Amino acid sequence: xxxxxxxxxxxxxxxxxxxxxxxxxxxxxxxxxxEIGYHVARYLRGLxxxxxxxxxxxxxxxxxxxxxxIAYPEQVWDTRTHFEFTGFGVKGITTPIRSLHxxxxxxxxRKAIGLExxxxxxxxxxxxxxxxxxxxxxxxxxxxxxxxxxxxxRPLPRRxxxxxxxxxxxxxxxxxxxxDGRARPMPWPKxxxxxxxxxxxxxxxxxxxK
Amino acid sequence: MVFLTVARWMPQxxxxxxxxxxxxxxxxxxxxxxxxRGRNCYVIGVLRMLRSxxxxxxxxxRKSEMLDRLYETRISAxxxxxxxxxxxxxxxxGEFDINLNRESLSNLAIYEPRTxxxxxxxxxxxx
Numbered sequence: 001x002x003x004x005x006x007x008x009x010x011x012x013x014x015x016x017x018x019x020x021x022x023x024x025x026x027x028x029x030x031x032x033x034x035e036i037g038y039h040v041a042r043y044l045r046g047l048x049x050x051x052x053x054x055x056x057x058x059x060x061x062x063x064x065x066x067x068x069x070i071a072y073p074e075q076v077w078d079t080r081t082h083f084e085f086t087g088f089g090v091k092g093i094t095t096p097i098r099s100l101h102x103x104x105x106x107x108x109x110r111k112a113i114g115l116e117x118x119x120x121x122x123x124x125x126x127x128x129x130x131x132x133x134x135x136x137x138x139x140x141x142x143x144x145x146x147x148x149x150x151x152x153x154r155p156l157p158r159r160x161x162x163x164x165x166x167x168x169x170x171x172x173x174x175x176x177x178x179x180d181g182r183a184r185p186m187p188w189p190k191x192x193x194x195x196x197x198x199x200x201x202x203x204x205x206x207x208x209x210k
Numbered sequence: 211m212v213f214l215t216v217a218r219w220m221p222q223x224x225x226x227x228x229x230x231x232x233x234x235x236x237x238x239x240x241x242x243x244x245x246x247r248g249r250n251c252y253v254i255g256v257l258r259m260l261r262s263x264x265x266x267x268x269x270x271x272r273k274s275e276m277l278d279r280l281y282e283t284r285i286s287a288x289x290x291x292x293x294x295x296x297x298x299x300x301x302x303x304g305e306f307d308i309n310l311n312r313e314s315l316s317n318l319a320i321y322e323p324r325t326x327x328x329x330x331x332x333x334x335x336x337x
Contacts (some may be wrong), residue, residue, distance in 0.1 A: 050288040050319040052281065 033112035105134035288319035
């Protein structure tokens with residue numbers, strides 16, 4: 001890029017793409033919201049960029065899909081509660097997380113990411129740059145804007161059919177009807193489509209960020 | 211020699227007590243955005259002006275620490291782009307006697323990314 005050494009640090013940046021605002025995709029299937037919230041908040045804030053400054057608006061957009069399929073330990077779904085003020089007096093309503101998730105499958109992820117962002121003036125702006133989808137359907141406009149994929153925190157567990165040909169197969173195990181037996185990513189539900197493409201195809205399209 | 215012609219044209223209040231006028235001018239310049247009487251009245255505003263000056267001198271010692279923390283966030287972001295831990299990177303550079311401070315490392319990460327990449331690869335090779 002430049003040969004002048006440290007003296008060239010005072011010349012303006014020549015790579016304008018590094019100053020642009022980008023769109024990232026994250027798959028929240030079987031992820032814990034608090035764990036992905038840490039990474040999503042970093043991307044929204046711009047902490048993943050060497051040009052970060054708290055007063056400069058250097059964050060990115062993040063699209064989270066499959067928020068319906070987030071994971072918590074079983075006890076948490078029934079015991080952890082969501083508190084809401086009614087507007088009358090001091091009392092409020094406490095609902096378990098399970099019913100909140102049933103009403104709004106994106107609420108838990110939004111709460112977790114909001115907690116990770118913390119109290120700051122830009123919080124509303126950062127949450128406005130967060131797009132949550134309960135399943136893997138996204139609008140074509142968002143799909144065109146996507147620049148990259150945020151790596152998963154917990155690796156997707158692989159199915160037996162994905163491992164490939166196995167020598168001994170226990171009777172009664174379902175190999176998902178795959179005929180040729182070669183390793184494949186986990187098959188996604190068939191009743192969803194994004195422009196006639198599956199989520200695995202989208203993830204394969206995006207290269208890692210350098 | 212002393213030039214007296216310009217001084218003759220100045221208003222009388224400058225000449226009777228110049229220090230009074232210029233002190234008040236200094237206070238109003240510094241406290242222009244304060245709330246209430248501290249903006250307009252000298253006796254009240256001068257205390258606030260002096261407090262702000264005291265705060266800024268006290269924070270001078272912390273300025274380098276705050277900038278170092280900003281540089282460290284930038285270096286950690288750049289290290290993660292190349293798959294390296296920031297703390298490991300900085301301690302390894304110290305071990306190999308590469309005495310670049312955080313300011314220069316963050317400037318390299320922004321304006322000379324390939325140089326920074328070569329530093330990370332150097333640490334990976336030597337470790």
